[in-house]
Amino acid sequence: MKPAKLWSWIIFAFGAAYFIVPLLATFEFSLRIRREGYTFDAYTSVFSDGRFQASFSYSLLIGVCAIIVGLLIVVPAAYYVRLRAPHLRPIIEFITLLPLVIPAIILVFGYIRMYNTSSALPLLGTNLGTDILLTLAYVALALPYMYRAVDTGLRTIDVQTLTEAANILGANQATIIAKVIFPNIIVAVLSGAFLTLAIVIGEFTIASLLNRQVFGVYMQNVGANRAFEPAALAVISFVITWGAMGMIQLLARFAPKTARRD
Template sequence: MKRSRFLPWLGFLLGAAYFLLPLIATVEFSMRIKREAYSFGAYANVLADPAFRQTFTYSATVALFTIVIGTVLVVPAAYFVRLKLPALRPFLEFITLLPLVIPPIILVFGYIRMFNSSSLLPLTSTAQGTNVLLTFGYVTLSLPYMYRAVDTGLRAIDVQTLTEAATILGAGTPTILMRVIFPNILIAVLSGAFLSFAIVIGEFVMASLLNRPAFGPYMQIIGTNKAYEPAALAIIAFIITWGSMGMIQLLARFAPKTTVHAD
């Protein structure tokens, strides 16, 4: 019994050290901007930089639109495939895996060729159009994670029974999706949303090649020009990301339970 408990704890401690030690070293390095004492000067410099607030606000806004669009696309598709077209599930899984196989640089070059100023839909000719193109590019990148999170949530519930019960009570398809299915997979959707947010915040290739003022290119610029501020910026991004995950877990605790409403 003692040996069976020791090995899991040893694995846990080794895993924790693997993740925490680099984080602790980064924090320690970020506070050495003054040679004789630890200081939060690097953090103050980053937070006082207007470009930090502008780029993070931009990326957070794009991430919000990415999450909304991804949810609207994935939830109905995964629901109908599981309910009525299970034979298409392998095909859908293959399609959603393609963004993991195709590098982002190839995707963004394809977008630029398809939507340049000489095409029928010249999105790259305006800043707003480029923002839309970048958002849909992020939707593509987050598709594998959002789809698998939603699919896992659908596996955990009896979709057929819930749909039949709601239909008997007179609910239409939009009502079933919004008031029956979605509340039951809210935690799964939030998990996919968190992964999408993390992808958008740290993404560099698409935002850089489309020349958008995103957080990823800003981090790269800071990393090439300064020494301690990049470490501070990495810790700040880590805190924001984990804070977002904590908020997601908090919201998930208050998620509504299974209910069936009639129109």
């Protein structure tokens, strides 16, 4: 083996170990709930806990709602910017980056101040209102990822010509987005969706301050009171996130292929 190649492998192995060793250690620790040997009891305990099921289902529901609302906002906006207002792209990109710059805690304190029970729009006064607010907060949180994913998808197709081709065949704007643009960026959209889901599943700050029992809050509670279950939860959380990433890769194989030019 050539020295350069050997070094590449050494650096790769070092980098891989940096990520894998702590995970393996956490997994190994999660199996040591009994003195007599390795068992999956910590996992059984977590999965049979009613609060796990409730918080996970709730996070999943809010995640799906955030994805739907996010897509309804981002897809038409990114499409419009590409088609009619390319000069606005730097401004839109800056706006979509704001959630990365502004900490979630500032966002949630702003929400509490704006939508408390004595405000003009007392969303925090009801459970439904708080759920809506939480969904919208997650939409904002996922905006940088969702916008970039959709915009990257739009870059791979000739938005203007496809729009014009559909338009002259009689289609209106809504039909063009639904039948022509959306199906051609579906893989990018799903990437954005899974990234959103991964963010929502692990989110703690906003949900905790809005007093919502999401998966992140449940993990924190369990972590404060148990020893082995938090490790099992961490592994479960990683499996979910990696599952979402794996789905993105898998779906990329089914992407509509672009036309061959010859």
